[in-house]
Amino acid sequence: MAVGRLDPIDRKILAELQADGRMTNVELARRVGISAPPCLRRVRTLEEQGYIRGYHADVDIRELGFEVQVFAMVGLQSQAEADLSAFEKRCRAWPLVRECHMLNGEVDFILKCVAPDLSTFQTFLTEQLTAAENVASVKTSLVIRNAKDEPGVPFDVLEERLNRTA
Amino acid sequence: MAVGRLDPIDRKILAELQADGRMTNVELARRVGISAPPCLRRVRTLEEQGYIRGYHADVDIRELGFEVQVFAMVGLQSQAEADLSAFEKRCRAWPLVRECHMLNGEVDFILKCVAPDLSTFQTFLTEQLTAAENVASVKTSLVIRNAKDEPGVPFDVLEERLNRTA
């Protein structure tokens, strides 16, 4: 697997930047135990090779007025690849849809949506999502509260696994 | 709503840092149209007031060897608050569970899980999740592919909304 190309210092860099993406390079270098220049070179390489896709501020969506979060399970009439792709393309264009994952099993897609209020979401649901071409069924569930919301991967699981293999 | 306390420059700062959390303060100041010192003060205030909860590198979880993503729908036997909280606490302790959201409707929680491979996930599912106290039912769906995975909020929707209200 691709993680095999990374040495322990690379993995530590990824773990540190996942936890604090705005850390200075000097502080990052100190934490991973090397000097700043090679640390910066490693970060650039990790970015270029796609291990790091970007850096994002984690904003409080409720504080910003998006009170409503909804998971929508979507079933399509046709599962031909062209039709699946067409639906995915629509999802990418809808700003209220933040995530769109294709699933196995009875439902074809799960969507995570946000909206300022219920009526905004209902309008989107009835006029856009349910009305979209090829959409057969939509079941929605409101999020009552978020108990956990961690981005990325559990690096401790990764290290544990690598130790066992080695 | 709390977003009302923010002026257009604050909202621009949030939008820019959501898009690129590692941007230098000088570049950020240039983009929002003010000089660096007040820009930095605004960022610090946004952090202190909780509008910004942190900064995270967006790592490629498949490249890091987590080939399996699963959504798990969990139903509990008891929905008393103490029992809901106990389950949430368990989820926070499981590293393979990255998100845990309480829902309305027939299912009580939706969990987003990651794992290096199917057998690791199956072991977690049978020995940990399904076996946990108060868990009545678990339905899982494998993620085939990710069509969209954007963090945070759509700031264009927010601005549009504020323009209508104003």
Place this chain on the structure above:
DNA sequence: GCTGAAATCGCCTAACG
């Protein structure tokens, strides 16, 4: 209150060993 200008300090990031 806010901003912006100047100055200091520290970091970034080449080039080289």
Place this chain on the structure above:
DNA sequence: CGTTAGGCGATTTCAGC
């Protein structure tokens, strides 16, 4: 990978609106 070193950014101080 480390060290050196020059330039740039971060951050404080202070003055002005």
